[in-house]
Amino acid sequence: MHAPSLPWPASGRGSQGASGFWDKARIPRFRSAAPRVLLFTSGYFLQREIVSACARLGWQVFELPLPEGGRGTSEFVERLLAAAVEFAPDFALTVNHLGLDTQGRLLSLFEKLALPLASWFVDSPRLILHDFPGQPSPWCAVFTWDADTVDPLSAMGFEQVAHLPLAADTVLFAPGKVGKPAWDADVSFVGDSMARPLAALKKRLKAHPRALALALEAAPGFAASPEREALAYLRATSPELLALWEALPDAQARLDLEQTLTWEATRLYRLSRVATLAPFSPLVAGDAGWRAMLPAGGFKYHGPLDYSLDLPGFYPRSHVNFNATSLQMKGAVNQRVFDVPACGAFLLTDHREQMDALFEPGREVVCYREPEEIPGLVRHWLDNPGEREALVAAARERVLAQHDYTHRMKAMLKTMRRRYA
Template structure:
């Protein structure tokens, strides 16, 4: 790039965008969830895509900046895509480059933007279009300066999650659960908060109440009716400690909620695939355990081998749905999941989804669907048809493209 004149370079990269029906997308990659799925969907759509690997160290390193500018000059993208704001730096240097290049950046949050954006204060930009998997987070994003933030739920790579994937006989069960016990994340946060006397104890004591509360995030829960926790939160001396307190309430509530739910599967001798925390938390007898499964290589063959795939959503997302809601039916499996407000806009209740509103319903519903295989199959096939018709990642990227075209073309 040294041989190019500065004026010629910036003139070349600040070109008109979205002039072709098939866009050119620069995807910032680090091996994180959704990046590979996005690239696969772009290939199936016939888009032109280039993956730019993110550095493991300093996000504004000279080599990374050089690679980003080189890709902008040679590939001539219409937009860049990042997941969870990965590839941006705290100082705002990378976002400033996108602005200088007049290159739209789509950032798709698939985890709490509140927890992520504390690393990126004041970095909302007219050249950054935010999307979130959870509609409940849109007011926060708008308040953080991301104008016109949009809801974009998770989806499925239906080329990967499809009937017929190879599996193991040992996976065949009446019921199974795939997920983290949240024991280790909670323990890590307890250790981090140990220098703040009583903070971890107060957070863990509040977790059961938060699990039942209508508020969708911990800070709203503090403000709505827990002045003691709000005062504790305000007394903490740095932003990270405050976020740790919020996150510990959330993860501990999720741990207790999932444990309560999964325990209710005991009569069906379920297979629980996840971290070692489950072996310590679940009662002896009745449960089988499996180490964490590889998302791409094992889960497509695992889900169809359980008559009832069970799901208990993280309380980080009280109104949203997780990946399993799409992946299980896509490969022909049946899912029993907790009722979530946003799910009703994605699947028709009763016809395309089977849900429980309260953990007390789990055992009876599981027993019902195990006793009625034809009904189980009808729901599974209807859900699969819905995923194929509207919830593939190609559908999500088409929605994203429409938003970006309207704003930046």
């Protein structure tokens, strides 16, 4: 974010109007049971679900659109200051730190406003906050979907860090949504092949061919490693690549190399698992990279699907929905684990350590650990529709009871109220 020209002096000295503004802005928070939430919006994932959950809870939300590019401008700051007085929020909320600047200027503004900010990470904080100074603030509470990132975020200096998993919008993902006959399949998979993001990263790193080549060579090892993050893996196993990473000219290039390792590992991981589905003629929905990567024959293809318009109707058209999680989250579960059972459909997913705290294994969720297990599990669940339906019913009951986004927003409010009321 470029340094904004604030519409009121920051200190308020020498200006009765400015002083009066800050007096109006710095108000007691969390005085009523239903909070008022100022939400940064950009059309990004999860923002729509937050709005829906808050509406169902009876909370008032003021949506503050972010400028193009996701960073603040003077006009954005003016709208933020106006909303702070006119809407009088109890707290502000952003996803993945969107809208915040690397220098911490906007965070300092929240401190002046005495307005708490919640930032909910649903992608790797390491890849978002790479080499950023000035991010921690006592007025910023951080929530993360991945329990493995709680300690690293605390180590960055954030004083309030809480694990807050993903969930489902059970109004959007509900049984009875109409799908298309073309989506009918015994087995289906929805996901990105990672071909496009990798192509973009390779282009940006072409000036560093040795580092790029070593990162691609290291990907299979990282995919199989218990190390959660690419940089930790480099430090533990690849001294030459780590030295090349350290020698890169700037933070963006270092991030690009970490992402290359993560996305190539994810590509290989997903490919090895989706490929085992060939005997069941699965429907693979996603980018064109799948056609180039998967073996010829045995697969049906569909283009990318819209999350909210298509997926609620797509999942119930398959007897078995298959999941292979991105390796930016080796311990956490992704959105599909909640959405598929929410709409009354069956999911076979890769096991994640954090899964067992969310669903009862074997009764509410079915997992594979190695690719060799997949064909046998798929065959069993295709051949036993009664078992499949019983598990779906139990999983959906769990989602409705504990894993709707209203549950996550209530948990967030409890944390924010405890710290800032």
